[in-house]
Amino acid sequence: VGVLVAAVGGGFAWLWTGADVNTVGKEPFTNRLAVPPLAESTVEKDGTRVFDLRMQAGEKEFKSGRKTPTWGFNGDYLGPTLRAERGEKVKVRIANGLDEASTVHWHGMHLPAAMDGGPHQMVGPGGKWAPRWKIDQPASTLWYHPHPHGQTEQHVQRGLAGMFLLDDEKSAALDLPDAYGVNDVPVIVQDVTFDGAKFDHGHDFLRNTGFLGDRTMVNGTLNPYQEVGDELVRLRLLNASTARVYDFGFSDDRDFALIGTDGGLLEKPAAMDRVQLSPGERAEIVVRMKPGEKTVLRSFPQDNYGGAWQTRFSGGADSFDVLELRAKQSLRDSPELPVQLGELEVPDGSESAKERFFGLKMSGINERPMDMDRIDEVVTRGTTETWTVRNDDGMPHNFHVHDVQFRVLEVNGEQPPPELRGAKDTVFVPGATTVKLAMRFDGPADPDTPYMYHCHLLSHEDGGMMGQFVVVEKGQKAGKPTGSGGAH
Ligand code: C2O
Ligand code: CU
């Protein structure tokens, strides 16, 4: 139990008696896990797959008899799972049924900047926006969420988020569990606090990590369980929380196979018993079950936020029961996991044309708070770069880059651990940490429309921990940022 006495303004003393949050064993798993429906789509004459997503206000009974005001896509809370194949052209018709402006960003997607759904592609209340692009990246677990500058935390917390799964021929040919919702299960983890029926999104006054809830839910289900009918079950873990970092593992410490990271499958499965995910990161894991047994996906206390005090202060010492897996009495046989999975398409840094440095502080990246009218970095199309990202204030941060997947070359000068050896678009950068990343910019040049890089602890992002880069043709100059989307 941490106790902090701090003198704040005029000598008032505030007492923080922040007991670590611990939900382990506290409540039974009474609710069957909701699985987001697969989004319906139509195919246009030229082969474009078309989805419809409508942002709307609603209410949901998370606890029986209590209606919580929420936002969702095509429903009350969260959104359907979009699914498309590499090589396909997709179009998503967005309708904003809210009474405020927002955006829809495709986290992890390689696509033209004007389709990215960042803060320059605002969709006004009642407005529409229909981005289209061609899927040109490996099979992976991506996601979508709003990105209005200064309000992303709030819009995501109210319920606007969903998964976007990509498939490709190579992944389809592998013997991996792939029955959606059956042995291939989306696991969208969020932390929440309820104040009666309503969400309480208040920040602890002394914790500047952002919002930290006192319990978790998965796919909008509290106390969830999932029945398992196969020996092997694949979980697509997404940390869709706004500030909390989880260290996932199982209640009996069993090993699982890590098969994929943010941007797709690893080269080989890695046996692990923990996988840490900061906000925005994903991991695909495969767990082996025995007939009739139960195990609980848990988040365990952590110790690597850059010091014991910072860890405790930022929720790292908290524990959660996340999801119970219940194996049926008789299980379908599963084939052994393939020895070889994907081929990484992220660069190894050897052809890097440019190095950049990013210093992370709550007050801004490289000492500059976000400015929608300022382009911070200009990148040449078709080149590989090495980005060094350093935590400069000891607070927990992470680093997310739009449009690309990167390879983590080093963490504090050392080889990264297995969960950072795949394609990544977001990486945890706790206190006293420096990471070195390699990425290649292959998208179309657009000197006027920036992509974002930012801390994905959303209150940090909203508070200015974000910068903008444009991709240009060799020798071309950056233009002036324009809002390029959203008929209002
Ligand atoms: Cu998931 Cu720029 O965000
Ligand atoms: Cu993103």
Ligand code: CU
């Ligand atoms: Cu941060």
